[in-house]
Amino acid sequence: MKVLVLGAGQLAKMLYLAAAPLGVEVFAVDVTDNSVLNPVSRQVHEFDLAFAIEEAKAITVEFEHIPEPLLELVEASGKLMPNMLSIMAGADRVREKYLLAQNGIANCQHLIIDNVDQLEGITDILGDKIIFKSSRDGYDGYGQWRMRSASDLGSLHDTFDKLDLRKVPLIAEKMSLFDREISVVGARDAKGNICCFQIAENLHYEGQLHVSIAPATKLTKTIIFQANDIFKRIANALEYVGVLAIELFQVGDELLVNEIAPRVHNSGHWTQDGVGTCQFEQHIRAVLGFGLGSTKTPYVNAMVNVIGCTSFSRDLIALDGCHLHWYGKTLREKRKMGHINVVADNYAQLGDKLIALLEHLPEESFPLLAGEAKRLQAFSQT
Amino acid sequence: MKVLVLGAGQLAKMLYLAAAPLGVEVFAVDVTDNSVLNPVSRQVHEFDLAFAIEEAKAITVEFEHIPEPLLELVEASGKLMPNMLSIMAGADRVREKYLLAQNGIANCQHLIIDNVDQLEGITDILGDKIIFKSSRDGYDGYGQWRMRSASDLGSLHDTFDKLDLRKVPLIAEKMSLFDREISVVGARDAKGNICCFQIAENLHYEGQLHVSIAPATKLTKTIIFQANDIFKRIANALEYVGVLAIELFQVGDELLVNEIAPRVHNSGHWTQDGVGTCQFEQHIRAVLGFGLGSTKTPYVNAMVNVIGCTSFSRDLIALDGCHLHWYGKTLREKRKMGHINVVADNYAQLGDKLIALLEHLPEESFPLLAGEAKRLQAFSQT
Known part of the structure; x- marks a missing residue:
């Protein structure tokens, strides 16, 4: 097959x-x-x-x-599989926003900008800290722009004036002060069965995912329920088949959808060593209708991305509970070269293991790891 | 690499x-x-x-x-890696027996037959239930012969008379009444580090492994110590590098070495889903000197061989804790086509899962499974 x-x-x-x-x-x-x-x-x-x-x-x-x-x-x-609708909801931020609006799912306050004149008065609606995102990636000149105060508006106006906003609109999003980013990765099969992995907590640096911890620390029942409910509503609305990842901002007890990825996802890589059925096998099972596998999670897990770096010893995999996943790609700056999964019995032990791991790694390529390890070490050994 | x-x-x-x-x-x-x-x-x-x-x-x-x-x-x-000495100890039963003798490791009482005249008086030494095994496989006309009573001796004499026993001697082994067969699979690296997986209990049918349970049920400290000690002594004697499997007969509180396999082994396949580092990754780590991985075993595990059979639905993998490993080979009678690993929290639950699994399988190809499942179900849920 x-x-x-x-x-x-x-x-x-x-x-x-x-x-x-x-x-x-x-x-x-x-x-x-x-x-x-x-x-x-x-x-x-x-x-x-x-x-x-x-x-x-x-x-x-x-x-x-x-x-x-x-x-x-x-x-x-x-x-x-997943269907075109689902793929486009991930590829096009305007469609993504419509999907969320149609299904009444909370996300960051935003406006869709398809005409540069809409910038006028925008700060009255979204405040003066705004992030502008191209609705689609891969278009020349498009990307992300941050407005840190109203005084940036003039130069942004000039920049956007040169773009064809009717063809590729922008999303203007109020920069939210969120507590953290988490993600829910799960699968839906053609019969409508849904099975989510434990929620992961994601640490970014310069726009790239560096570390995921799963299950996320300090999860409340409210957050777990909301994340799974959001997953279910989006997956069902799309008649989704396969693995789907949803990035969420947590603000107190509330979740806002940041992004939908219609595929296996970097924040689900920890499942390769931490769960009976990893996200990759789950995706294959879902698209072939084999039935979804167990997502039982006996450990606490960290996933550490290896970004733009190959200068470390493979000895690190001898560390208890460390698993290397190497992509075999040519080194380029900021390129994801592989990841390391670490499994432990509890967060404090996971912190200890990350500290031990860091001794094998060039710290400059792993700027968040020491801090995160120390945070985890502070949890009690239970 | x-x-x-x-x-x-x-x-x-x-x-x-x-x-x-x-x-x-x-x-x-x-x-x-x-x-x-x-x-x-x-x-x-x-x-x-x-x-x-x-x-x-x-x-x-x-x-x-x-x-x-x-x-x-x-x-x-x-x-x-492993070295020639180790490979030949697995390939040649005479060398295997010498290795065991040199290291004082218990095995079945036996004689090496390189001359048909040695059959005379053999029953005085080994009794009248003897198994004759070719010392090397893959030689025409060679194989295994069972002597069930002294009256078989004449026809065996005629059979062996046609073989070149000086080139390929036979091992005559007293047929032992053993309680069960277990195996210890582990790895040794070039630095001499040794790391064994949990001991598996192996169920054979018509000379083929059908089911392994790991950890074996009812293991005593004496048995665990002996198995690991035997592993260590053999691996060190051979200066072994890689994964090594040792099949053992358990007779009461004593272990006899049945066979040495200088490689990854069918009775270690359960490690793919039941352990952080499976035997295959462990072998790669050992031969490349990467350092051995953790063999911590959070579950109880069954490995069920799929032999000479393809007529079942892949729906079985939807069963909680079931993992299919399919080899993609052409169907032939008695050919190993794949295996199914099942993980559970305890033996009783494992028994229940094997019963559920059997509903998806043609029973005639899995003659031992129902009995083993029932045996496991009788364990209490702890």
């Missing part, structure tokens, strides 16, 4: 490795040239994309920014 | 899958034609064996019966 994955990066690789024991082979598509390859060995297959589409029982994605012609070609096969 | 595995069956496949997250690529050699291939996708590499030997950091085996010219070629590279 074959599953075709659009995209051939580390997520496709990890899907391949999780699928193989089930007797399922993953073909990956390099979306830059539509070649079909083995995402682990990088061996290119002799057959072409059309054959791979024909052979596949299910077709899925490892990222949401798939060139539209390819996505349409695949959608026409009737095998795309 | 590359590891070359002699043999390209399911053990090589599972080594590949465990190595990939460490950034290690496994090349497998099909020993019938010395081609080098990817043991998961079966894609044949463009380079030849000599190149693969050159590229590999370590070279290892997935089975002990490697053609001698190949083994010598590889030995000459200085990269073979």
